[in-house]
Every structure is written in structure tokens, then in C-alpha cells.
Amino acid sequence: MNNSLGVYIHIPFCSSRCKYCDFVSSTGGEDAMREYVAALKGEIQARATDYVNYTVDTLFIGGGTPSALYVGGVEEIILHLRRSFNCDFTEATVECNPESLTENKLDEYISSGVTRLSIGVQSLSDNTLSALGRRHTAPMARQAVSLAVESGLDVSCDIMLATPYQSPHSAARDAEELSDMGVSHISAYMLSLEQGTPLAREYSCGKYSYDDDCAADIYQAVADKLHEKGFDRYEVSNWAKEGKECLHNLKYWKRLPYLGLGAAAHSLIGNTRFYNSHSIEEYLEGARDSSYPVIAEAVLTDKEEEEELIMLSLRTSSGLDTSQMGKEGRRYIERARRNPRYFNTHGDKIVVKDEFIPVLSQVTLLLMD
Template sequence: MESFGIYVHIPFCRRKCFYCDFPSYAGAESWMSRYREALCREIAAQGSRCLGTARTVYIGGGTPTALAADDLLAVICALCESFRLTGEEEFTVEANPGTVDAKLLERLREAGVNRLSFGVQSFSDALLSAIGRIHTAREAEDAVRMAQKAGFRVSLDLMYGLPGQALADLKDSVARAAALGIGHISIYGLAVEDGTPFACMEEAGRLHLPTDDECGDMYDYITAELPHLGYRRYEISNYAKAGEESRHNLAYWQDVPYIGLGAAAHSYWHGRRMENEKGLCRYIACIEAGLSAAREEAPCSRENHIEEFAFLALRTADGIDKKRFRGTFASDVHEVYGEVIALLQAAGLVEETAVSIRLTEQGMKFGNRVFEAFLLERDET
């Protein structure tokens, strides 16, 4: 029986962060109960016709812990019942430190959740305020300690390249994260996305970001310091102590199928990619009418599949597994990418081992250049 992952989207937040372009809504509390009911109906429908074994479950957002505790627990209960979860799965819930307390964490742990991913972003109160976060640095530390006491594996997100951020700020945040003894740290560079408050501020000349050189210094610090602290870089933006890697995210990068549930959630199943209705109202209306909220994306050609396989695998430290590539596409990776691999090796961006093609440290730094090279030319006639 096929194994797969489950992703559940909770599109609510207490307040939208200034950099966020994810499909989520602040001030939509009146919709939460109807959304929970619709989501549980979709979960039941998908679980009833899904053969195979769920290996990972990830509830993301938005902010799942912005839901009322009873609503969130109802979603978790529906998942456990509909997909016949055994308790052996990696079961992650994203959380904002400003939306949890000891009682909620205790209930989540009792319900079968075993991993929490906290969006912290920085341990500077000034920076947290500048990017629109609702919690303080102290609240973040307290939330992590409560989660550890409750028995969770804990992951923590940080960001660099934030407006007004200096290298000293980042060093302090990394040190405070490591001092908490967590097993997993993700660090992302700020990208100013269209439609966000930061994009409007940038257009008005009011967004003062670190220079490219300053961001480069931050990147270099991260990639040197986290391994020194015992966190292995297993993906471009993700670092973990031994055995603490996110199994759910690794499955994405390893071409494992997954089911997406909730508004705007994506699925990858038997080579087909589906996307649920993005809009909250339209998603709920579809489910309440007994209709599927999923819409098939453009069919994935063999070339598309090869490109995605390569891009996602190259994000990881292990890179493209040559045996898995041949097993998936009935072609040797060199038959498809031989010239590209040779050019990138000469540039010091990829290296080849007996089992894989993978990015070098320099390749990790300039990943977009490598990914662009792995695009396949198509005959447009």
C-alpha cells in the first residue's frame, strides 16, 4: 500500500504579518465554525476513499492555533478517525507563540500531535513589531519551553534580511534559539511579495532593508554557525540535529504523494496536481453543496515531472538520487542532464557522488542559478 502525507490548511490569523502573502485571513472569526465543519466533511470524504498509509500529517496556515481549541481538536479528531492514524505518524501543527498556553499544548499532545513548528522569526522585540508579529521574544521562549515540557519535538522559524535588521540581531536570535535546545531550525531570507504591506511600503520608499552585502554576511553566518552548533543543513533553508529532520517536508522534496485539505490546499496524487478553491467563502460553499473543492492544475508532462523532481531533490543536501531518478523516469540522469551537470560541476555549483548529484555549498548559495539550468528546453512548434 502506498504511503503519503497529509497537509491541512487553516486560513486564519490574529493579524497578518507585513511580509505574508499566504492565503489567510485576519478578523474572520465569524467564519471559523463553518470552516471547521466544512473541513471535517472534506476530511471524512477524502479519508473514506483513500487507500494507503499516512506517514506524516502537517496542519499549517495561517495560524492553526488561532482557531478555538475545540475547533482545532475537532479537525485533529476527524483526521485520526478518517485516515485511521495509528499514532506512529509525524504529526505537526504550526503555532504562533502568541496563541498558545499550557492547556492547549496539553490537549494537542493528548490528541496525538507530536511536533510543533513555531513561527518566531526574531528574538528582537523591535524587529517583531516592525514585521507585524503579535508576540514578544519572551513569549516565544516561554512557548517553546511549554511545548518541550509537554513532550513535543519543536521546530522554530527565523528570518533574515528584515527591515532594520543587523548581523548582531541575527546572531542574538540564533544564539537564543540554540540555547532553547530545540531540534530543528528553519531560516528564510525575506522576500517582498506583491500585494503585501511590505510591497506597498517599498513602493512608497518607506521600507529600509539591509543591503545585498549585509544579507550576504547574514547568510554566510547562518551557514557557518548552525552546523557549528550541531544543526546539520539538510535542505537549503532547514537545519536539524540528528533525527530531528521534518519527515513531512522531506517527503515533498522526495516526490512522495500528498493530500491537501482545506481552502487553497494543494494535492499531488498519482501524478496529478490539484488545488482547492482559494477563497474561504467559495471553499465552504463547495463543501456545503456536496461538491469537491479541488480543481486540477494543468496536466504535468514528463518534462514538467523531471524538472520538479530535479528542483525539489536539489534543495536537499542529498540531492538527486540517481537510482530513484532512473526508477521514476526509465532514464539515466546523465541522459537528460549530462551537459548541464558538467557545466555546473565546472562552475563549482554541483558535485557528483556514487549515488547522487547534489549542490555544493556555493550551489546552495546560488540555488536559483542551478534550478534555472535544470529547465528543459521544449519544442514550441
């Protein structure tokens, strides 16, 4: 039997560190990148033997900044994946930053079978971009998005909400402009102030202030604008035109199997979660002695799996399908029906009402024991 598998590949390199980011990445040069890609190829080959009964139908190359890799790097990785795993991509995404997406790289991605680009625009206002410590300006973001849309690939853009100098009006205007440029998917993430980052320090010393009500207004303004532009919200932070949802990310929310390769990459296969070292150096050491150790592995109990499924499914607009959950499923439906203020129920499905998405975690608790 052949099962579908999503593959995530982490590229932990960026041209510089943004002020808010605590993702695993470094600013290494081409030698460091080549060493990493070689390690990645080793890991791909080593893991492939466990997945002969799977077909990789979604691929997501994320980071860090995959478009910051040397020319030919992404192609090398995809070719190696195709040689080692059964691959039949329905969707293959590469994350790109505006300053490093060039025509040459676009050609490389297209000839490697990439179908989708996810561009880190974050904002179309220069003062916000500069406060975030981004390397690109708004005109550079517009140019990268136009280039990507003209290539014919599906284009998604990341924007950030509740950032310095942003208002509900400016956030909605950014979403509108991206939509008018032909982008078919938008991920809009609420700024999370990560401990130890320069931006978190600037907030704590009073350079900027964060206001929950304003953040909620910004989210709502973007949601309303995207709805007006023909996008549907299919997950808390994700909007798409019909048929343009990210199939790979949907696997995370549906708990379908995915394998993460590279430093800090996480996997879920059946009821087992595991991940690679978050330290790039430790990851490279594992490659040098061909041990490719997973750092932690957790086999989930039935109860834990069920709780995860509830929490993740309620993030999506298709909601929680209780039809396969037996007696427990009927209990969840009953609880949802007892709380009609927060939940819609359609047959066996439970969906959180749009207006309670900003307080999703509290609402989810109403279904749990």
C-alpha cells in the same frame, strides 16, 4: 498494497495580519472558525474514500495560525481524520504563534497525538517584530518556546532573514538562543516582499532598504552558527539536529504523495497536482453543497515530472538521485561532472555545493536542457 500519504490541513485564521504576509488567511472569530472546521470535516470524509489504500504517516496542520483556533478545534480535526483515513502518524506537526500557544492547547495537542510544534518566532528583537507587524514580543516568543520545549514535543522555530533592523550578528544570535533553548529544527526564510503588502509598500517608499549582499551575509551567518550548534542544513531554508528533519516537508521535495485539505491546500498524488480554492468563501460554498471542488488539476508529463524532481531534489542536501532515471540520469551526472565548481557528485547523486545555494535557480539551469 498500502501507500504512505502525507496530509496537509490549512487553517486560514490569524489574530491579525502581519505586514509582509500574503498567505490565505482571515481574522474571523469563533463562529467563522467553527463553520470552517465543519466544512473541513466534511471534506475529510468526502475525500477519504479515494485513499483507502493509503496510510497517513505524516500530518501537518498549518496556516494561517492553527494555534489561533478555539480550544478543542485541532483535536476535533485530528479525531475526524483518524476516523476517516487509515492513520499511523510517524510525525504530526501543528503550526503555532507565540501569542496563542497556551498550556491548555499544548495538552490538547499532546493528547491528540501531535509530535511536533512549529513556532513562528520570526525574530527575537522587538523592533524587528514590530516592523513586521507581529502580535508578539521577544519575551512572549521566549516563553512560548520554553513551554513547548518543556512539553517534550519536538520543537521547530521559523525565523525570517533580511528583515528590518536585522544584522548578520543579530540573526545569528537569535539562531543561537533558540538552539540553546532546546529547539531541534529551524526554518529560516529570506524575507520575500510580496506585492500589495504593507511592508512591500514601506520598502518601496524608502522607509527600509533591501540589500542582496547583506541578505547573503545574514544567511551565511545563520548557516555558520547553526552548523556550530550541531544542526545540518537539509534543505535551502531548513536546518535540523540529526533525526529531527521534518518528514512531512521532505515529501514535498521528494515528490512523495500528499493530500492538502482546506482552503488553498495543494496536493500531489502520483503525476497529478491539484488544489482547492484560495477563497475561503468559495471553499465554504463547496462544503455547503458537498461538492468540494478542486479548482485546478494538472496531469504532468514524464518530462515535467522529471524537471520538478530535479528542481526540488537539488534544494535538499541529499541532492538528486539519478539512479532511477535511466539514460537521462547519466546525462545529468555528466553535466554535473562538467561543472565541478557548482556540483558535488557521489556515485549516482548530484548535490549543489553549499556556497551556491543562494543562486540555486541559476545553478539548476546548468543541468537542464
